[in-house]
Amino acid sequence: MNLPTAEIAAEPVWGITAGLVTIALLVLILPFKVRFVEHNLEAFFLAMGILSVTISGLWRWDVVTEALKAPVMIGSLPLGIFQIVLLFGLLIYFFNRQFYRAVSLLVNKIDFKIFVFLLIALFGLLSSIISVIVTAVLLAELISALPLPKNERIKLIVVTCFAVGLGAVLTPLGEPLSTILVQKLSGPPYNAGFTFPLSIFAVYVVPGVLATALFGAWYVGRRATVQISDTAAGEYAETLRTVLLRAFKVYVFIAALVLLGEGLKPLILWYVIKIPAAALFWINMVSAILDNATLTAVEISSTMSLSQITSIIMGLLIAGGMLIPGNIPNIVAAARLKINMKEWAVIGVPIGLALMVIYFLVLLPVTLRL
Numbered sequence: 001m002n003l004p005t006a007e008i009a010a011e012p013v014w015g016i017t018a019g020l021v022t023i024a025l026l027v028l029i030l031p032f033k034v035r036f037v038e039h040n041l042e043a044f045f046l047a048m049g050i051l052s053v054t055i056s057g058l059w060r061w062d063v064v065t066e067a068l069k070a071p072v073m074i075g076s077l078p079l080g081i082f083q084i085v086l087l088f089g090l091l092i093y094f095f096n097r098q099f100y101r102a103v104s105l106l107v108n109k110i111d112f113k114i115f116v117f118l119l120i121a122l123f124g125l126l127s128s129i130i131s132v133i134v135t136a137v138l139l140a141e142l143i144s145a146l147p148l149p150k151n152e153r154i155k156l157i158v159v160t161c162f163a164v165g166l167g168a169v170l171t172p173l174g175e176p177l178s179t180i181l182v183q184k185l186s187g188p189p190y191n192a193g194f195t196f197p198l199s200i201f202a203v204y205v206v207p208g209v210l211a212t213a214l215f216g217a218w219y220v221g222r223r224a225t226v227q228i229s230d231t232a233a234g235e236y237a238e239t240l241r242t243v244l245l246r247a248f249k250v251y252v253f254i255a256a257l258v259l260l261g262e263g264l265k266p267l268i269l270w271y272v273i274k275i276p277a278a279a280l281f282w283i284n285m286v287s288a289i290l291d292n293a294t295l296t297a298v299e300i301s302s303t304m305s306l307s308q309i310t311s312i313i314m315g316l317l318i319a320g321g322m323l324i325p326g327n328i329p330n331i332v333a334a335a336r337l338k339i340n341m342k343e344w345a346v347i348g349v350p351i352g353l354a355l356m357v358i359y360f361l362v363l364l365p366v367t368l369r370l
Contacts, residue, residue, distance in 0.1 A: 052263025113221030124163030261294035277308035
């Protein structure tokens with residue numbers, strides 16, 4: 001999603017600025033206020049993405065091909081989130097009895113609070129190894145199989161997605177943000193390689209994932225009444241049509257985010273990247289509605305200090321969990337569990353703000369050196 005930006009004017013164009021700010025506000029407001037938008041989020045984001053690129057005047061062939069390819073490719077590999085969502089969806093569809101029975105047996109043998117802690121911690125840390133995409137699909141299916149009320153499932157998936165979003169940064173295998181970060185800093189003075197994200201962010205991310213897991217065990221585990229037997233597992237209610245439709249919706253959502261990120265680049269280049277890095281930690285809450293890989297591509301530079309880079313990336317990682325469009329796990333989980341933007345935000349925004357405050361205080365000695 002790191003597309004060229006050569007066609008963007010060097011100085012702000014006020015008409016374009018006004019149009020793009022309006023789009024950003026519509027993206028933030030309409031999913032909460034208009035029921036039609038709430039139930040057709042993918043189509044709405046696609047429309048906003050197309051409109052933003054049109055207003056910016058950035059239509060190019062590489063923009064179109066990137067939007068078409070991003071959901072079905074990882075780098076140069078012909079395997080992307082669309083195929084993974086579809087494949088796992090079909091596997092669960094055909095083998096749901098066996099899968100649900102296995103989940104029931106597992107939960108029966110472990111205290112549920114411990115189960116929740118292990119679920120969040122393991123998925124959060126494994127996401128940097130097995131990729132955020134595979135993690136997201138496995139997570140969504142596993143939580144779907146738990147015999148929990150919908151509100152408890154939403155709590156569990158939102159908290160876990162925060163952990164996954166944090167943990168995936170530790171290697172370039174985890175998510176595009178980490179891959180782009182390494183690419184941007186591959187030359188002097190950082191000469192970033194495969195282990196660069198781990199060496200810089202592990203001290204912040206690993207404790208954060210474990211703390212999130214502890215919070216999840218208290219937040220969900222203490223309230224959920226779980227009485228599971230071999231016949232009391234969550235009910236599988238998917239049809240082949242819904243499996244295929246969900247994969248298509250995920251495809252549209254990812255393509256829409258590529259277009260929206262490209263269309264809003266003028267705002268980022270004209271205004272956002274000129275903000276001091278300490279303030280960018282907070283400004284980067286826009287990654288709740290934008291692809292954080294795009295923001296990384298335009299904000300990070302090898303001329304920045306390590307303190308600046310750390311502050312910017314941590315802000316992006318945390319804010320990505322606040323709303324559905326903010327991260328791939330959120331998109332996949334919301335599609336599988338039929339969570340709308342309002343339901344996600346009620347839980348995600350308070351948790352995200354609390355994490356932002358905590359990490360700001362943790363990073364304060366770092367930001368004071370900027």
